[in-house]
Amino acid sequence: MKQRFTASVLLCAGMACHLVWAEKTVDMQFRGTLIEPPPCTINDDGIIDVNFGDRVGINKVDGANYRQSIGYRIRCEPGIGKWDMLLSLTGNAATFDEAAVQTNRRYLGIRIYQNAQPFKVGSALPIDPAKPPVLEAVPVGKSGETLTEGAFEATATLRADYQ
Numbered sequence: 001m002k003q004r005f006t007a008s009v010l011l012c013a014g015m016a017c018h019l020v021w022a023e024k025t026v027d028m029q030f031r032g033t034l035i036e037p038p039p040c041t042i043n044d045d046g047i048i049d050v051n052f053g054d055r056v057g058i059n060k061v062d063g064a065n066y067r068q069s070i071g072y073r074i075r076c077e078p079g080i081g082k083w084d085m086l087l088s089l090t091g092n093a094a095t096f097d098e099a100a101v102q103t104n105r106r107y108l109g110i111r112i113y114q115n116a117q118p119f120k121v122g123s124a125l126p127i128d129p130a131k132p133p134v135l136e137a138v139p140v141g142k143s144g145e146t147l148t149e150g151a152f153e154a155t156a157t158l159r160a161d162y163q
Contacts (some may be wrong), residue, residue: 037083037162040076040129048072048158050110050137058147063111063140070112070135074160084163087114087132088124091156096142098122103154107142110154121156129160 042048052066060066076083089112094100099118100109112119114133119125127133135158141147 038077040074040085040160042074042158042160043072044075052139056139056152058149061108061139061141061147063138065138067136067138070137072132072135072158074129074132076129083129085127085129086124086161086163087127088159088161089119089121089156090159091121091154093121094140094142097140100140101154101156103152105147105150105152107145108147108152109140109142110137110156111140112137112156124161126163127160 048070050068050070052068056066074085092102094102094109096107097109097111098120099113100111101121102109112121113136114125116134116136119135125133139152
């Protein structure tokens with residue numbers, strides 16, 4: 001019995017020594033360079049103006065008539081590697097259409113499309129700054145409501161952010 005106990009103690013001690021001897025340490029180094037994203041602008045930091053004109057018919061506002069392209073461009077400093085970018089649309093969404101910016105006229109909004117799909121106000125989408133999506137705007141009215149005559153306007157912000 002005493003020999004078994006001694007053999008067990010020696011065996012355990014030998015395993016512990018083996019574990020201690022097998023322990024090695026290796027240093028790790030981490031390196032990198034932090035850089036600012038390249039400077040980019042939308043429309044050279046100017047206003048994007050979409051003018052529907054003075055003859056938008058109250059009874060013709062249907063979400064299809066008067067659809068216009070939103071002319072904009074994104075310019076980034078050349079020669080810097082590819083960066084992931086998000087394009088976002090912010091503003092006051094119309095209560096009746098989450099892809100429409102509310103105008104100053106009751107029941108009238110301006111729906112925004114990106115590549116023929118509704119662009120929800122308050123959302124962002126990944127883009128390639130070299131090939132930004134086609135944006136369009138179209139007046140829309142709240143279903144079942146009557147629009148009233150008068151000038152209208154709406155404001156939203158188009159923003160490009162690096163990820």
